Amino acid sequence: MNPSNWRVYLVTQASLSGDRSTLEIVDAAIDGGIDAVQLREKETTARSRYELGLELRERTAAAGVDLIVNDRIDLARAIDADGVHVGQSDLPVSAVRDLLGPDAIVGCSASTVADAREAEAHGADYLGVGAVYGTSSKDVDETKDGIGPDRIAEIADAVSVPIHGIGGITADTAAPVVTAGAAGVAVISEITTASDPRAATESLAAAVETTKEVG
Numbered sequence: 001m002n003p004s005n006w007r008v009y010l011v012t013q014a015s016l017s018g019d020r021s022t023l024e025i026v027d028a029a030i031d032g033g034i035d036a037v038q039l040r041e042k043e044t045t046a047r048s049r050y051e052l053g054l055e056l057r058e059r060t061a062a063a064g065v066d067l068i069v070n071d072r073i074d075l076a077r078a079i080d081a082d083g084v085h086v087g088q089s090d091l092p093v094s095a096v097r098d099l100l101g102p103d104a105i106v107g108c109s110a111s112t113v114a115d116a117r118e119a120e121a122h123g124a125d126y127l128g129v130g131a132v133y134g135t136s137s138k139d140v141d142e143t144k145d146g147i148g149p150d151r152i153a154e155i156a157d158a159v160s161v162p163i164h165g166i167g168g169i170t171a172d173t174a175a176p177v178v179t180a181g182a183a184g185v186a187v188i189s190e191i192t193t194a195s196d197p198r199a200a201t202e203s204l205a206a207a208v209e210t211t212k213e214v215g
């Protein structure tokens, strides 16, 4: 699927899923209608990420959901993922593109117009822009209060690649992100910590869709 059609993008984080496994969360999120999932397990071994990745590949392929791997090109190739997401301190987008080829989806994190323009110039297929709102799921300066939907609007004006807002987004706060120009929203907690991850996904998808219809 083209990242411009992703409405809800789940980013995994096992440490927030309570007594549920990442696979249980992803299964529920697939049932609820996610369009993409990013394997982002920072606290496990390469072997367990690989094993989880193979399971995710099977489930996402069956459901027509895109599978993206955080940072690791080797892991993405090993599990035949659809692409890789890199941050500002990882390999540059152009290097990832050279390694993965023209058909891979390459995403990049950006929180400023300058980062966004550079990632686009290097061939990024989409941008993850945030943290939009305050979040405790990522420990970086700007996640305290967030860059806000206004920055999404500035970045959306500056680039033509699709943008996915990330950081502190819930079904109640998704609308301004989409109105500002994001194609969709990426979340960890809203789905991963929900008592009913499937229902949480449905609510997010509905919020994004309704906002797009209005806009």
Ligand code: TZP
Residues within 6 Å of the ligand: 011, 130, 131, 132, 134, 135, 136, 137, 138, 143, 166, 167, 168, 169, 186, 187, 188, 189, 190
């Ligand atoms: N990048 C910017 S904010 C963030 C990442 C990975 C964390 C998003 O998690 P949550 O729980 O949806 O705020």
Ligand code: MG
Residues within 6 Å of the ligand: 070, 071, 085, 086, 087, 090
């Ligand atoms: Mg990274």
